[in-house]
Amino acid sequence: MPKKKQAEFIRFNTIKEYINDILKMRSSDSSVKKFIKEFDSAIAATLIDAGKLSKEDKRNTVMDEDIITVVEKHLGKKHLTWQETAEEIIKQNPTDLGKISKAINDYIAKDQKKK
Amino acid sequence: MPKKGSLKDRLRKAGIRSYDVLIHDQPKEWLIKNFKQGATVYPVNVARLMRNIVWQARERITRGEKPPLKELLRTFWYMYIKPTLSRADALTHETDQYAQMIDNIVYMVKETEVLEYKDIGFRDEGRAHRKVGANANIILFSEKLGHQDFLSDIANKYNISILALGGQPSVLTSEYFVDTVRNRGVNLQRSFYLFSIVDYDTSGWIIRDAFINNLKFYGITHTRVIDLITPDMLTPEEIKLARYRIPESEAMRVKNKDWLKEVHKRDYKNQKYLEDTKQGKSILYGLEAESISAKRLEVKLNDVMVPLLGKSEDLLKIYELRELDKTIKALMIHKLT
Numbered sequence: 335m336p337k338k339k340q341a342e343f344i345r346f347n348t349i350k351e352y353i354n355d356i357l358k359m360r361s362s363d364s365s366v367k368k369f370i371k372e373f374d375s376a377i378a379a380t381l382i383d384a385g386k387l388s389k390e391d392k393r394n395t396v397m398d399e400d401i402i403t404v405v406e407k408h409l410g411k412k413h414l415t416w417q418e419t420a421e422e423i424i425k426q427n428p429t430d431l432g433k434i435s436k437a438i439n440d441y442i443a444k445d446q447k448k449k
Numbered sequence: 450m451p452k453k454g455s456l457k458d459r460l461r462k463a464g465i466r467s468y469d470v471l472i473h474d475q476p477k478e479w480l481i482k483n484f485k486q487g488a489t490v491y492p493v494n495v496a497r498l499m500r501n502i503v504w505q506a507r508e509r510i511t512r513g514e515k516p517p518l519k520e521l522l523r524t525f526w527y528m529y530i531k532p533t534l535s536r537a538d539a540l541t542h543e544t545d546q547y548a549q550m551i552d553n554i555v556y557m558v559k560e561t562e563v564l565e566y567k568d569i570g571f572r573d574e575g576r577a578h579r580k581v582g583a584n585a586n587i588i589l590f591s592e593k594l595g596h597q598d599f600l601s602d603i604a605n606k607y608n609i610s611i612l613a614l615g616g617q618p619s620v621l622t623s624e625y626f627v628d629t630v631r632n633r634g635v636n637l638q639r640s641f642y643l644f645s646i647v648d649y650d651t652s653g654w655i656i657r658d659a660f661i662n663n664l665k666f667y668g669i670t671h672t673r674v675i676d677l678i679t680p681d682m683l684t685p686e687e688i689k690l691a692r693y694r695i696p697e698s699e700a701m702r703v704k705n706k707d708w709l710k711e712v713h714k715r716d717y718k719n720q721k722y723l724e725d726t727k728q729g730k731s732i733l734y735g736l737e738a739e740s741i742s743a744k745r746l747e748v749k750l751n752d753v754m755v756p757l758l759g760k761s762e763d764l765l766k767i768y769e770l771r772e773l774d775k776t777i778k779a780l781m782i783h784k785l786t
Contacts, residue, residue, distance in 0.1 A: 392562075394454040423773070428640040428762065429673035431769035435776040442783045444716050 343377045344370045380408045459561040464497040465504045472502050473529045480537040491539035495546070498537065499553045502529050507568045517570025522621065525571065526550055555620050559666055566621040567628065575622040578613040584758050585610050585635045589750070592616070592647040592656050592738060599646075599743045603750065607758055617656055623663035630669075637668040639762050642675065644754055646746065649678045649723075650695050650735030651708040675753055677746055678738045680719035688722040691740035695733045705733055 346366060353361040384400040391400075414422065423434065451457035460466065464487070472480075477492075484493040484501070506529065509515040518525065526547050534540040557564040566573075573579075578597055587609040589600055593616075600611040612626060631637060643661065647653035661672060680688055695705060712720060723734040760768060 424770070427671050428765035428769045429642065429671050431766065431773055432642075432673045435769070435773045438773075438776045438780050440714075440716050442779060443718070445783065447718075 340371070340374055341378050342370075343374050346370060376408060380404045383407065456563060459563050460504070463500055463557065463561045463563065464494070465500050465557075465563070467508060468501065468505060472498070472505055473533045475533075475536075477536050477538065480533065484537070491537070491541075493537045493539050495534065495539050495549065496553055498533065498539070499530055499550050500557060502533060503554055503557060503564065503569070507564055510569055519570050519572055521572050521574050522551060522554070523547065523574075525569075558620055558624070566624050571621060573619075573622050573625045575613075575615060575619060576625070578615060579611065579622065579626050579629075580604055581610045581626070581629045581633055582608040584608050585630050585633055586639055586641045587644075587754060587757055588612065588641060589644045589754075590614060590646070590660060592645075592653055596646050596738065599746070602743075603747070607750075607755065609754070609758070612660075614656060614660060618660040618663055620663055620666075623660065624667055627664065627667035627669060638671065640765055641669050641672045642754070642757055643672055644750065645674055645676050646678055646738050647676075648735060648738050649676075649680065651701060651704050653678070653735070653738070654708055654711065655704070677749055678736060678741055679715075679717050680723055680736065681717045682741045682745060682749065683719065683736070685719060685722050687740075688719055688736070691736055692723055692734035693737065695735045697733070709733065 349366045349369060350361060353359050353366075381396075381404075383404040384396050387400040387403060388394070388396045423431070426434065451461060468483070470479075472483075475483075480498065481492045484498045487494040487497060503525075506515070506518065506525075510517055520528070530546075530550050531540065534546065540546065554564070554566075558566065578594060580601075582604055584607065587607075588611070589603055589609055590612040591597075591600060592614055594613045597613045600613055603609065604611040610626075610630070612622070614622070627637070641664070643664075645657050647657045657674070657676075661674060664672065683691060695701075697705065709724075723736070725732040725734070756768065757765065
């Protein structure tokens with residue numbers, strides 16, 4: 335069975351021209367190809383997850399909420415301040431809050447074993 | 450060409466269409482002529498024939514041509530499927546064709562979503578083993594029917610929901626259970642706490658996960674599962690007496706490995722008594738749900754379930770935030786010491 339070809343979302347010339355025209359720099363072909371490969375793969379993974387979310391919600395249409403969630407998951411990871419962390423926690427529903435407590439308790443138990 | 454994802458499209462993909470005549474009444478020649486496409490071992494495509502008979506029953510009931518069936522799936526098999534297969538020379542004892550019918554109905558319900566069990570009005574043989582209480586979002590469920598009495602005692606005492614699965618969970622039972630919860634006016638989007646009494650082994654957890662998956666399919670998505678059968682519910686001595694070797698057939702090898710991976714994520718302190726190595730070969734043990742007494746299960750439920758009773762979603766959130774606060778304090782102390 336032939337290997338499924340990676341979808342090509344980003345055009346080689348677009349990146350090449352951006353580096354030339356905006357950054358006023360040159361770029362090697364291989365670096366641009368590497369860049370495109372990584373981002374194409376990230377876009378594909380993000381879209382697949384968005385599709386899964388809409389299917390889970392019994393929809394055949396990918397909506398804003400799916401994209402927002404998956405973009406956050408794949409691309410939006412950042413270091414949160416303690417205040418942002420607290421806000422994120424407070425947003426959670428009761429069952430997920432319980433899961434956070436359990437994860438912390440599990441961490442303590444595991445770490446105590448090491449000591 | 451029907452629109453992608455439409456009912457017509459899903460029916461077409463499942464090989465289902467409408468017929469003007471009653472399929473189950475037709476002679477052998479008609480059955481072969483209409484269902485030979487894709488047939489391999491038998492003169493007819495058995496799966497396609499089964500699905501079309503089921504679909505036709507649904508069509509007739511929803512159009513009001515026939516009252517809802519109000520029979521068990523097993524009775525449907527004897528009434529419509531088995532005689533038709535026999536007439537088409539497609540009946541065999543070599544495979545479990547009743548199970549095949551169940552699989553095809555599950556396919557129509559869960560995969561193609563063209564059918565709900567209640568459309569036909571199937572009776573649930575597990576009806577006596579499920580109950581929805583005032584605390585509908587607190588669900589105590591067991592893998593085996595043997596725990597039914599215990600479940601009933603707890604349900605009577607705390608007014609919670611209970612369900613004894615009796616093995617692999619039936620999609621039909623899950624559909625009717627969730628319908629009952631919904632009919633009680635419970636918002637399915639709220640938090641549901643599931644307390645499981647399943648064997649501590651690969652199969653037990655597969656059954657547990659299948660049930661959770663069914664609940665999710667029917668709209669109960671915010672769940673937290675608290676397993677009651679774990680090695681930490683027993684002392685090391687008790688574990689050594691109660692444990693049994695988990696079968697290591699080729700078919701179970703990968704599943705056992707996946708199960709162990711999940712177990713290790715939970716970090717039970719007594720798990721070490723359920724793993725052994727002999728002559729370089731790892732041995733895995735499990736625990737039957739019955740190895741933990743009802744008394745001990747009830748003590749645990751008092752500890753982890755009772756504080757959740759009678760709470761609205763807002764109160765549950767406050768309760769969980771307070772619990773989290775205690776946990777964070779414990780984490781701070783742990784980090785400082």
